[in-house]
Amino acid sequence: MKIAILGGGFTGMTAAYYLAKKGHKITLFEKEKVLGGLAVGFKQLNWDWYLERAYHHLLDSEYDILNFAKDVGWKDFFFKETLTSSLYETAKSSTQLVRLSLPTPEVGNYRTIPLDSPQDLLRFPLLSLPEKIRAGIVLAFLKFSPFLSTYEKYTAEEFLRKTQGKHVWEVLWQDLFRKKFGKYAENILASFIWARITKRAKKLGYIKGGFQTFINFIEKELTRYRVTLLPGYEIRTIERGSNEYRINNKEKFHAVVSTLPTVIMSKITQSIFSSPYLQRFSKLKYLHAVVLILETKKPILDKTYWLNICTPKLPLMIVAQHTNFIDKKYYGGKHIAYVGWYVERDDTLIKKSPEEVLSYCLSYLKQITNNKLQISNYYKFVGPFAQPIFDKDFVKNKPDFITPVKNFYIANLDMTYPYDRGTNYAVKLGKEVSDLIK
Secondary structure (H helix, E strand, C coil): CEEEEECCCHHHHHHHHHHHHCCCEEEEEECCCCCCHHHCEECCCCCCCCEECCCCCEECCCHHHHHHHHHHCCCCEEEEECCEEEEEEHHHHHHHHHHHCCCCCEECCEEEEECCCHHHHHHCCCCCHHHHHHHHHHHHHHHHCCCCHHHHCCEHHHHHHHHHCHHHHHHHHHHHHHHHHHHHHHHCEHHHHHHHHHCCCCEEEEECCCHHHHHHHHHHHHHHCCCEEEECCCCCCEEECCCCEEECCCCEECEEEECCCHHHHHHHCCCCCCHHHHHHHCCCCEEEEEEEEEEECCCCCCCCCEEEECCCCCCCCEEEEHHHCCCHHHHCCCEEEEEEEEECCCCHHHHCCHHHHHHHHHHHHHCCCCCCCCEEEEEEEEEEEEEECCCHHHHHHCCCCECCCCCEEECCHHHHCCCCCCHHHHHHHHHHHHHHCC
């Protein structure tokens, strides 16, 4: 059977691999000039490894991508412990910290507090001992609980306020949700926090050479299985005949697998699907990712890999010091850090030049580091439709693998719900959709 796969990210590549192994004739279409989707990387002349345009890592509990790697013959993964911390205003924490004599780094008006383990929670200075015990019990329940329908009946705020208490919500969670989901923070379902806690891991994984190295390896495997790869090819129209689909009024296919964002898929399939079917997708909401990558002489963060910014006074969501995770020797001896936001599609950060984004956040970065910022290079990337809003409308209207039209399948990152997007779940979707096609 001739099958068209729309989108060359990890979902599309995985589906192409397993379907080609079954003997199907596969053509993979990708709008960008390279495969990889959200995991695509780039490399400078003095770098030995690729760097992803947006922060990427694996969890040691994510077996789908590890099994896929085993199937294609890739072995170069490694896992290591990292440090996750949260940044709070010193004014909120000074009394407790002095009393407990905690060695937490302080810079100006802000203090970094590790939040990486049960022990860190017990030492956390901004909550009382009863609050910490109560919070820990709830987190343990979420960690080991199977998915429950109850999690979709409450928002995360309602669930956490009820089980952990109002003060714990305000200290531990409120700013995290507002930075990630903006004005939709109070609408996010409790199923989201269940999924985050369930998959929480101390050890994080990475790919030797960067994710792009793995992508290049997969591309060679796809070529070996005679998959036709068409990077730089934009899908504008899809027409349906009696037993076939025509892409851009050219080549015909017996089946189509769309891994495109739901918004894009809806635009190019209006002649295939009914208006009521497509109308459900218009109720889905998304935020776009804006990422600024900084190459500096000294690190912004001394030990922390992942820093959540838990104060509205600093309009940054996260700072991820990549070279506290991966050795700087692979990037010409320079330190690499990501600064990230999720924003509305009309946010000015999307339209700003890299220079303007750097200027916007530089004064805030200086408030959270003891090191002088000597920036040798910087890069800005935008990821459209990067963060779905997991509210009640999303659960009712998200796409499914099987569509009302025969032999047209959907497998996109909206379907990772309730888990946050990532390469592991992209691979999982690709494998699952390939299993549906005999």
